[in-house]
Amino acid sequence: MKEGDVFENRFVVNELIFDGFRNAFRDENPLHTNDSFAKSKGFESAVMYGNILNGFLSYLIGECLPVKNVIIHSQTIKYSLPVYLNDTVLLSAKLTGVFESVNSFEFKYTFTNVKNQNIASGKFQIGLI
Amino acid sequence: MKEGDVFENRFVVNELIFDGFRNAFRDENPLHTNDSFAKSKGFESAVMYGNILNGFLSYLIGECLPVKNVIIHSQTIKYSLPVYLNDTVLLSAKLTGVFESVNSFEFKYTFTNVKNQNIASGKFQIGLI
Numbered sequence: 153m154k155e156g157d158v159f160e161n162r163f164v165v166n167e168l169i170f171d172g173f174r175n176a177f178r179d180e181n182p183l184h185t186n187d188s189f190a191k192s193k194g195f196e197s198a199v200m201y202g203n204i205l206n207g208f209l210s211y212l213i214g215e216c217l218p219v220k221n222v223i224i225h226s227q228t229i230k231y232s233l234p235v236y237l238n239d240t241v242l243l244s245a246k247l248t249g250v251f252e253s254v255n256s257f258e259f260k261y262t263f264t265n266v267k268n269q270n271i272a273s274g275k276f277q278i279g280l281i
Numbered sequence: 282m283k284e285g286d287v288f289e290n291r292f293v294v295n296e297l298i299f300d301g302f303r304n305a306f307r308d309e310n311p312l313h314t315n316d317s318f319a320k321s322k323g324f325e326s327a328v329m330y331g332n333i334l335n336g337f338l339s340y341l342i343g344e345c346l347p348v349k350n351v352i353i354h355s356q357t358i359k360y361s362l363p364v365y366l367n368d369t370v371l372l373s374a375k376l377t378g379v380f381e382s383v384n385s386f387e388f389k390y391t392f393t394n395v396k397n398q399n400i401a402s403g404k405f406q407i408g409l410i
Contacts, residue, residue, distance in 0.1 A: 169305045176301030177336040181343030183352060183410065193350065193410045202353045206335045207306035214310030221322065223312060223360075224331045230355040281312065281322045 153257060157247045159216050163208050164240050165200050173201050200235040205263055205272050208243050212261075213278060221281050225256060228274040233265065240266050245276075255279045282386060286376045288345050292337050293369050294329050302330050329364040334392055334401050337372050341390075342407060350410050354385060357403040362394065369395050374405075384408045 163169075174185070179201060182189035187197045206229060213224060235241060241263045249258035257278050263271040292298075303314070311318035312328050319327045335358060342353060364370060370392045378387035386407050392400040 172301050172305030173336065173339075176298045176305070176333075177340050179336075179340045179343035181349055181351075183350075184343065199352070201339050202356075203332070203335045203339045204305075206332045206356075207302065207308075210302075210308045210330050210332045211306050214308035214313065220310055221312075222310075223328070226357070226359040227331075227335075228355070228357045231353060 153218060153247055153250070155247055155250055158244060159212060159247075159259075160242060160244045161208070161212055161216050162240060162242050163211075164238060165204060165235055166238060169204060169207070170200060170237060173204055173207065177201075177203075195234055195236075197236055200237065200239070202229070202231050202235075202272070204235070205229065205231075205241070205243075208241070208263075209261070209276060212243055212245060213276065219280065222278045223281050225277040225279050227276040229272055230274055231272045233269055233271045235265075235271055241271060248275075282347060282376055282379070284376055284379055287373060288341060288376075288388075289371060289373045290337070290341050290345050291369060291371050292340075293367060294333060294364055295367060298333060298336070299329060299366060302333055302336065306330075306332075324363055324365075326365055329366065329368070331358070331360050331364075331401070334358065334360075334364070334370070334372075337370070337392075338390070338405060341372055341374060342405065348409065351407045352410050354406040354408050356405040358401055359403055360401045362398055362400045364394075364400055370400060377404075 374390035
């Protein structure tokens, strides 16, 4: 892996993912589980859990890099737009720093929707194990 | 909610949570799914997905605050120690900043294990909807 490398994957936020997250973590907040509540707050429908995007980061780091012997050191995420059920999102991560002395790789990433709007963005740092 | 308020919840990283995350996000990285691989890298056994902790943050924010009409603006997390299957973790979040002009509340949080060691820590910002 070298600076400038880009790793991407497309995800559909389907019911399997939403239900899997809901059943695992038991967050029943009405913003995520009640369309009427979400609409009353100005959203199109129930808003997907933001942390579903962090699950997609886990997949990208665990499965889409050229090496498997990695562990996450840190992450940041800033949410910009809501995601709804069955939305397709593109995760694109660029390797922005290689710090061999501390065995660390830093990436900047964005999630965009099919209109190419920024949904969320942030950084993550990983190390080799 | 006022500055200094603390919100806590204890979680057990059980099979339901691990399998739910694995089935939803399909991260089959051997660090998380292969005990022998994880042991060969110096861990006790397969390491739980770090982003399971972000699922617990979702629960705390969605379910354990005195208000339900909240949405996450941003999060950070820094991982310090691995988490293993059936570990109990305590999430403790302290309200460190109320910014009424931008409708934003900032929290600092830690995850600790039963030995009171820091597992992970970070910040999150939420807004009222």
